[in-house]
Amino acid sequence: MSTNFINGEANTDYESLITPFLSSQRPLVNSTSQVAIVGAHVCPIESLDYEIAENDFLKQDWRSRGKMQIFQYVLMKWLLCFLIGLIVSLIGFFNNLAVENIAGMKFVVTSNMMLLNRFGMAFLVFSVSNLILTLVASIITAFIAPAAAGSGIPEVKAYLNGVDAPGIFSFRTLFVKIIGSITAVSSSLLVGKAGPMVHTGACVAALLGQGGSKRFKLTWRWLRFFKNDRDRRDLVTCGSAAGIAAAFRAPVGGVLFALEEMASWWRSALLWRSFFTTAVVAIVLRALIDFCLSGKCGLFGKGGLIMFDVYSENVTYHLIDVLPVLTLGSYRRHIGKLEGRCFTKFYLLVRFPFSLPVFFLDYHGLPHVNPYNDLASLIFNTNDDSVKNLFSKNTNFEFQYSSILIFFVTCYFLSIISYGIVAPAGLFIPAIVTGASYGRFVGMLVGSHSNLDQGLYAVLGAASFLGGSMRMTVSLCVIILELTNNLLLLPLIMLVLLVSKTVADAFNSNIYDLIMNAKGFPYLETHTEPYMRQLTVGDVVRGPLQVFQGIEKVGNIVHVLSTTSHNGFPVIDEPPLSESPVLYGLILRAHAIELLKKKAFMPTPVPIGTDALKLFYAGDFLKRGSSNGDKIEDLQFTEEEMEMFLRSTSIH
């Protein structure tokens, strides 16, 4: 029904309809930017082409595909998923083994010195080894691949949303992410390995999806199979699922994490394929752990990927116990905002020296060296082992109020500071450690008023911190269950997650979105704000629109492509060229360059008979890698050519 029901002409009516309703209420300044902070540098970003350009060549290609080709396509997808699962699980296992052995050696050497009462020497050795490890992590990150800094989850999430930033999935980034993560985690900084594993998984998937690294001449012909961003996006989604699966040995949690947190585009086939990928991860890890249990993996290779067994024959709790649990959940995590601020303020030079004093202030240096001291059992340990100690049950009287409180406060601030260094640094483990100490503290305060074990409070505290910072529900729930291996906790964990998410949602959005925002990635939400329904394209276009005519002068095209950075141009014929205005569609920059490259120009703007299907192939218009191919600057045209014409109608 028209608003102006029975008055006026149909045409004036129509005009009143297309006028945006809320144009007066919106800011008219377009605030999107084409640069973002990738790792530690400001880089130009582009958008990925997740919508396949359905031009006639593509349709022709579809029609001509045989059964064999379709089978090959499907097979390649599954094969790549298998390879992603295999490689990611190998990397995850290697990561863990390296951390265990490096950190283990460090602790053994220091402990031995302390047993000989050489405390000064122990402190020196410990600090220097930590410093060296952090320096290695920071230097390789800063000088080889800045894109590898931080958690990596925001970058992968932005990629899956359609943001193409240079270098986030390069071979260098992959290398630095792996080595940097190992050294950073071994250095007793409070950083996690889950985020870096997700980024690693995505890197592996992206590199496999484009058939290797062109820069390092490591390409395989048979792998260069997927020629559009959409297929690569699906692989990267599977890769990020495999990352979580490898980091936490949580295959179902990994799939759900990819579904709930990472993917902006999800389809049911992807569930099935990412499940396959994480199943491969789970089975390969199982086999490797079998191998390690026979003692072939070095001093500390007990194969212990994170797995906090909070095992108990029967956890009994009653409704009354739910009350203290509620107070746990209502804790709101501030780290998100602080993090965002840290990030925008401390750049490389500010941050790096900043990480030095951390070691001297570091809680590892505190003179709690007695191995039977409760604080030492938390502090003089890898993060994983601290969590295990906090989660362990029947230890209600092992920790003192002061120890737990000191540990909680140090962890809280150290985790914020640690994330600031330029090195691969995840957020899961800091949240779990801090949350577990917080939960344990609450458990001790509640004390005998509840039947719950304090180890259980630690688990719930970790859940509340994770829920409050990451705002996931189902995936976090499954990850925590897979970590703690105790399904009976399920209702309590659900409750804690519900409360912590609800409370935290009232203040800000989740930590990855905050980081993405601080870094300037233009994240496109799935659902529009109500006022956006009234917007037209004209409202968001900035600067004069560059259009081409159906048959356009080559010189004009070259000029427009050279002077703008737009990626798409409407092709329009207006009177007097045609009877009424005709919109042929949108031509992509890459496609226009492809047309120019072939130089199928016409001397006059009058169409003559040449068959386009003989000149061009569907493959010409496909995107082989994550970066666009040729640049307009690389093409040379003679003056005659510049005066000729090119027809570019009906591309959509």
Add this chain to the structure above:
Amino acid sequence: MSTNFINGEANTDYESLITPFLSSQRPLVNSTSQVAIVGAHVCPIESLDYEIAENDFLKQDWRSRGKMQIFQYVLMKWLLCFLIGLIVSLIGFFNNLAVENIAGMKFVVTSNMMLLNRFGMAFLVFSVSNLILTLVASIITAFIAPAAAGSGIPEVKAYLNGVDAPGIFSFRTLFVKIIGSITAVSSSLLVGKAGPMVHTGACVAALLGQGGSKRFKLTWRWLRFFKNDRDRRDLVTCGSAAGIAAAFRAPVGGVLFALEEMASWWRSALLWRSFFTTAVVAIVLRALIDFCLSGKCGLFGKGGLIMFDVYSENVTYHLIDVLPVLTLGSYRRHIGKLEGRCFTKFYLLVRFPFSLPVFFLDYHGLPHVNPYNDLASLIFNTNDDSVKNLFSKNTNFEFQYSSILIFFVTCYFLSIISYGIVAPAGLFIPAIVTGASYGRFVGMLVGSHSNLDQGLYAVLGAASFLGGSMRMTVSLCVIILELTNNLLLLPLIMLVLLVSKTVADAFNSNIYDLIMNAKGFPYLETHTEPYMRQLTVGDVVRGPLQVFQGIEKVGNIVHVLSTTSHNGFPVIDEPPLSESPVLYGLILRAHAIELLKKKAFMPTPVPIGTDALKLFYAGDFLKRGSSNGDKIEDLQFTEEEMEMFLRSTSIH
């Protein structure tokens, strides 16, 4: 790029483009039907309006909404989710308690008679009580609410896909589904309660979503809040998640089941909301079980919702054990096809007497009454307890080959037959029981060649049957984990599910889709077949298209509405009425009737000034319940009115 690159006019070009490529290869007969089998009757079906008609009234309504109204809307959604969770968990608990007590009493009485060596009497009592229970289930289903027959999952899935069948969510159906499920399960038929619980959950959600049942005058004003199919669809999705959560006490599995199997339309907000719903279910169930543990729930009210604790301190298995597991997975479930055939052949009259001999052939009547007999421990038990026995570990020598084989074969065929009776009957439990006996049998065959416990084989066998029939991956994995409470099985279960799904997918689609297909529900897949990309609307329209003009004679509209059953009519002005052809949009039948009802007619086809916004409100065009409101037959027009004109432009 145009196919005909440089030849011909732009217009002819355009025409060649819009011609479908594969029109010659497609069958031109439109095979969709407007009737389907709902329960046991053939009923007319309609499509739901999941796309909101964004007409000007709606836009105006959006603009005028205050913060308070938006808050109320959000609050109502959460409140309804809470209510759904609460009610479904209460029903689930009541269901279970009733089954335990009815079946328990039956077994106690029969056992006591057998202990007194009165075998004939025991057989009689047992058979008669089973017969009565089945008769009750069948009779109330057949005569009160045929829509309650069967699992209900296909109906709910069809609804969530957009198929509106009468009565599937009525108050009657809900009532019969609950009582019928209790009696059918108690009657020792091999039927499950998960499917009926999903249907029950969906019913509760649908009834709450439309504010009660009009027919039974049970409506609440404050509940009649959601006035479009889309909001009700979201609630039904949450309801189906709550159903699985209540049936298996698997809250995370419930959410994933709704996501993976049920919902055709999913958005991230729904994950969060359905998680909340199942959390409510989990917590309420926990509280009720607490209550029952204190012994207030009758003879058998130990609160045991299905929960097969396959608890073990450490399940150790090695890669070599994976081989026999693979053979388990490759079993392909035939029941799907058989089921489809059963369904289409046995209608009410054929089926009902058919269910009688079942009791005399019934394995419960076999003279294995010695309680220490291994077959009796499977047969003379509720389904849940049989599964518990099969899953139990350290029982490697308790069962004989012959017993397990007999049990497997009986279960296999009995489950097919049981589903055929007209009563609420789920498919989960039959698949689990049959699969568990099959897995145990394989485990016994493998014997000492593997380290795996035979109870574990039973779990994996159940997983393979479920995976082979239902083809879910992540959700089934989580449901099995939540059922067995053993996370260490995860890699094996994933492997079994992968193999069983892959093998089964090579033969047919999942069982619910087969049933939906057999029942004639037109299920719309998320992804189109490649050839469909070439189709135009014209290819699927059957019969002459009925269009209205922008200003149409009332008589014409009434005639078209009375003589066709179409639900939408394009509104088009063609020359000479307008300069060029104008498509104003599509007017829905309900909206056209609404326009007619208000009788805002014009004596001439020339528009005069009246403000539509004063005549109509956004609420007039909203859909309050699942069934459409007025019918064209209910409206009366005078002859003068029939000669007048109505303007219906710009509805989309």
